[in-house]
Amino acid sequence: MPDVQPLVREFVLKLKRRKVEGSHAVARQTAELLRSVVSQHRMGSTNQAAALADAIRGVGEQLIAANPIELAVGNIVRRVLHIIKEEDISSTAVGIEGLSVTAESDDEYDSENDDHPTLSAAVLAAHARNALRAPSLQTLLEDIPVSTALSRSASSAGDSDGKSGDKSSKSRKLKHDVIAAIGDLIDEIDTCYDQISEQAVEHIHQNEVILTLGRSRTVKEFLYAAKEKKRSFRVFVAEGAPRYQGHVLAKELVEKGVQTTVITDSAVFAMISRVNMVIVGAHAIMANGGVIAPVGMNMVALAAQRHAVPFVVVAGSHKLCPLYPHNPEVLLNELKSPSDLLDFGEFSNCMNFSTQDGTPLLNVVNPTFDYVPPKLVSLFITDTGGHSPSYMYRLIAEYYSADDLVVKRRSTSTSS
């Protein structure tokens, strides 16, 4: 796939240079890139799904290596791998089912397909998911209707390809389904804010006092939604040094007419005793329910726990990471420029001091992320609803397949 390589390289560069940051932007762009990878992929005659997955893995490996801290990249790569697997299974299932199905629904399907191409794909994907997964809270009730709806559409799909047994059309079918499913994924990433903020009124009551730290778009939309529903509440915004994103959030909230108080980060402990709820955004949610969040969040979570204030994390499902963290403060962190903290000009004279072995006397540490252990989190609000930290591994099992956790190109498989 020579056409994709420049695109991949460009994105890798962007990631490496931290030109694109923030899990939402990264997730979206990764999904778009992978979609074009899939569409450029030339399908072989045998073992198409495995070859496609391998191509995705190859790209994913590069992307993850470019910025291992942006866990959203890995998440999206794994999601796409999972999608391929699902589509593969569902298409083979369709192939089997299709033999015993009459052609009576053929016309109906075609017209439906023209009107709502994505819808049918979504239903298909949902069915495929069901086929892969054990029953879960989300799918407990929707099992029956989905399967009936699907058997019809799937059967029709099978009708068109299955009987003829044309390999090329079948492979086109797989590719098409995968691309459609990735399109759904992108839609999901885009609409996660709406889905999350719909739940705002369920969690924010009248005259609530909310504390947040730094700036998160999810939190902003969440609070906006509550404000639009005529809830009146008060927000304390910790400024989130050294990037002072809290100021931005405060400004945005004030423009919407929310009562906002900006406090310094150091005053979090002093103020938390008068706060009803802490709502923060996250960088990533790990499989154990721990949160990789903007720096300073662990401090807020500890203070909230001390005063028994609920600590609520709002995050889209693209931030769910199937990995378990090990020493995340150090290993899943990124150190930024010290100039955020110290003025270089002012401290240039300090840089001269050094001990005999050449190590500098002054280190300036400016990490980006903080790890909040799951015991400090009261609730996760994702686009699929509220979940407790201990449920996270289950939610993750719905989005990812277990053998994709390590994104690595398999040497045995043949690449196209």
Added chain:
Amino acid sequence: MDPRRSTRASTGGVEPRFRQVGFVTITNPNPTAAAASSSSSSSSPQGSDVYPGSLSPVMIPPPRIPDHHLADDAADSLLPSSPPPPSSSRGLDAAASDLDGDYDDDDDDVDVSWARHPPAALLESKEDLPDTQNQCTPVPVQQKQKLSKAERWAIQEAQRLSRKLIDTGSTASSAMSKQSKTVKTPLSKHLPQTMPPVASDKKTSERPPDRDKKKDVPPPRIQFDDAHRVEKAKKRSLVNQAEAQNRVELFRHLPQYAHGNQLPDLESKNFHLYPVHPSVYKVGLQYLSGVISSSNVCCMAMLLAFREAIKDYSTPSAKTLNRDLTSKISGYVSFLIECRPLSISMGNAIRFLKNRIAKIPLALSESEAKASLQSDIDRFINEKIIVADQVIVSHAITKVRDDDVLLTYASSSVVEMIFDHAHELGKKFHVVVVDSCPNNEGQELVHRLVAKGISCTYTHINAISYFMHEVTRVFMGASSILSNGAVYSRVGTAVVAMVAHAFGVPVLVCCEAYKFHERVQLDSICSNELGDPDVISRVPPEREDLGHLKNCTYNENLQLLNLKYDTTPSDYVSMIITDYGMVRCSLTIYFSINSSCLYTNYILPMLSLFLSPAFFFLKNLNIILSMLTKLQIVRA
């Protein structure tokens, strides 16, 4: 990670080398010597030579560094603006002049309790300090004017008469309060009363001390949501404070002033004739503008200003010095409060000064009284601040070992002295300076530490969890320690202590005993101080790209809150290091019981506590508990 693990294990009390540290007063290898030193050091007037004995055995001066080194450093770092080097000769003079005066017994306790001199070495080194450092050069004590015997006798008689009148009036009203006080302070009654000064205290306790005992319960602070009282206070005030625009509703009870406009106003009035003494005025301006902000420095500057004011004071005719000077000082204090709310340490110092003024015998001539007050102030500064800091350093230094990673928050003068001293002793350690905006006091500290060759890491308070894994000790200063064990300190201290507690790192708070206060406080909201809110909106002054709040500070929905203090709960603090030893936070209650005798001596009740069998039991229980529950610094 590995070295950290091993050091953690040693804190559990396995290593004999480390078990030595802790309540050093007990680990004295030679208990009889300790007892002897305790009795002799407590209050004997010739105390200058027993000073080291009054401290713990860990006070052995480091062999490598000459004593004056420490003293110099201490004085340098402590007294950037106006140090009061009270020379030994002056102190002795004052004490001597007090002692050979032939006024009545009542005054002995007053003088002798203050006659414990700092070690000669320290004083000598102080004298070495160049006088140019002083802005307010202390004047030598004036020799008291010689009156004829008959004259003096006549004056004394007259004053006794007048005092009797006052006493009979006040005893009835204060009988109740006196009773409650005697119940409250049983410890001080149990002190070994063999020493002449304390013995005389018994006599004096029947005297009129109602006046100062009444002050035991501090008057409720002015609540700024009480419009009536605020109006009244405003009429009296000199400083023209404007209310801030967007006041935070939660803090209506605190003064929320617009900052930045009253300073030029006050400066322009500098040469007007005011009821406020110019030196006090100067300190007020410095305090307002933030030129002086460290609580020790503020306290010393204020006391020195009062000293100047007392020097220039003369009693108006038909008034007594006690009452007139007290009201004068009260006027100064209210001026300072208008400039900026006083810190607790300053409040304690003012209480001390008023107490001294009230206790001045009426028999004393004006110049004598002034001289004794001035020397009292000098001694307060010397003993309660300068020497206290050195003692704290000598205690805290036992907690610094090689390969330690010490974390400190913002900039505390005592903690800096500890680092300096440890570095001079050749200990290899690394300092993590945690800072917070908007003050960024830690930058100065990093500058100074790096210049001395101490390896540092600088970070901000949000990143504290990142570094806490590697930290072995947290040293912090405090603005005050309240009697429920809470540490009242600059905002952010609680956060640091909380995170350290969560990571199992011991938190050591260094605080001079004169900053203890009997107030109790559960949160940081009931009593606090609000800084300039606009500082937040222009927080990174050098980075224009971040000034997001510049244009919307006048929006009514937006409030900026710049808290100055917070309250750390006592369970986050492993140990408090004071000039009387190292105590667990729960023990502060013993301190607070004695806070009424703040101006006499803490060490006796503390020693009697340590030596009593009941306390031994408590102490062992404490050890067992702390070993079981969390990693603590265990005492032998």
